[in-house]
Amino acid sequence: MNYWxxxxxxxxxxxxxxxxxxxxxxxxxxxxNYQARNFMRDMMQIGDQAFFxxxxxxxxxxxxxxxxxxxxxxxSSAFNPNSKYFDPKSDPAQPRxxxxxxxxxxxxxxIIPLSLIKTLPQLADMYLVxxxxxxxxxxxxxEQWHAVLMLTR
Numbered sequence: 413m414n415y416w417x418x419x420x421x422x423x424x425x426x427x428x429x430x431x432x433x434x435x436x437x438x439x440x441x442x443x444x445n446y447q448a449r450n451f452m453r454d455m456m457q458i459g460d461q462a463f464f465x466x467x468x469x470x471x472x473x474x475x476x477x478x479x480x481x482x483x484x485x486x487x488s489s490a491f492n493p494n495s496k497y498f499d500p501k502s503d504p505a506q507p508r509x510x511x512x513x514x515x516x517x518x519x520x521x522x523i524i525p526l527s528l529i530k531t532l533p534q535l536a537d538m539y540l541v542x543x544x545x546x547x548x549x550x551x552x553x554x555e556q557w558h559a560v561l562m563l564t565r
Contacts, residue, residue: 414455415552416462417540418478418514427464427476427519436516441487442497443509448549453484453510455551462514463552463560465540466523473525474560477517484510520564534559
């Protein structure tokens with residue numbers, strides 16, 4: 413199993429929105445960074461766990477857990493000229509961008525703020541706190557995963 417951190421702006425799509433989706437499942441689409449896309453396309457597997465992270469908000473941080481429930485598939489938003497994620501260079505015959513479906517697992521009682529994560533030595537090498545790291549999908553090691561979970565229990 414792989415572990416991930418997936419960022420979303422809560423005013424666009426929050427963990428509460430995921431909870432409200434049919435079957436508490438939704439497509440994670442609109443990724444337009446090649447490195448994040450490569451993580452999804454080449455490494456994500458059904459059953460992988462992901463921290464759901466609220467970004468670009470008053471208190472950014474980890475708010476819960478989701479599970480990857482599909483293999484990567486073509487991101488249809490890239491082909492829709494009415495979508496803000498439209499990519500005129502993406503070809504349906506050879507899609508440039510992918511999506512996966514994620515399912516809600518858990519919402520934490522309290523947010524784990526980025527400010528706290530940055531202070532913990534066991535998370536010092538977490539991709540999230542690396543200088544210049546802004547990827548919306550990032551790998552998390554098993555050790556980092558368990559260290560973060562200890563903050564919720």
